[in-house]
Amino acid sequence: MKTKPKFSLVLQTEAADPKKAYQHFMGKLEFETDVADLLIDLKKGCEQFTIIDVRDPKSYEECHIPGAHSLPTNRINTETTPFLDKQKTLITYCWGPACNGATKAAAKFAELGFRVKELIGGLEYWRKENGEVEGSLRKEAPLYWKM
Template identity: 55%
Template sequence: MTTQSLHSLVLETPAASPTDIHRHYMNKLAMETDVADVHYDRQHGLDDFVLIDVRSSKAYEECHIPGAINLPSGQISEETTAALATDRTIVVYCWGPACNGATKGAARLSALGFRVKEMLGGIEYWRKEGNEVTGTLGHSANMVG
């Protein structure tokens, strides 16, 4: 009878040092936020950031977070961002976890010199958490585009 030695796939690559791990997660938090944090800040009048919906104009018209402005990710340029304050952080969102529109929007905005965070979960999780939306269809709008 042959005995096989088991090998840990989790520990095959050793964990980083606590200092490196801390730096990694602080860097993630510097670039990402979530639905709960955005909702909390807005509920408490902490609106030192600009909220941008990077989905299509049609999707925005049908359902968006109140107070968000619409700037589709493919239309982000020096011209379309000229009126945005460069001293305020921008928070971008798109459909949800399966959508990379917010990532593309954040990349384009940061290339133009803006400080940007991506709201994880997008409008999908904003709605799933029961938060207020506005638009021609409101909560009856499609959950994905």
């Protein structure tokens, strides 16, 4: 016979007030987008954003989201960004959820005055959700970064 637990690990910290929770989750959406939303917008022909692959040039050459521009995180500065339209939102992506390159890139772009969102899951989840890819190796390219 199962005994009922005396306490809950989930509820050890009380859930937030609904108004506070709403503000928190809406705040997250200001900074992130997901693969499904990007796929749908691209299929609809939405041109209100620019996709930026922030991985190294070789990885970009092998496999990237169609139409994405290559601009590695460590090369983002005022000299490398004049081609970008500040009227469009930038969507940054890196390898996957274990990679913070897109987060670092988003911070740099924001500091330079760009509106920006990070693609949750990066290229890993883009590929897992059957997003099209371009490049010399396409779907045969490594799924994860290697040293």
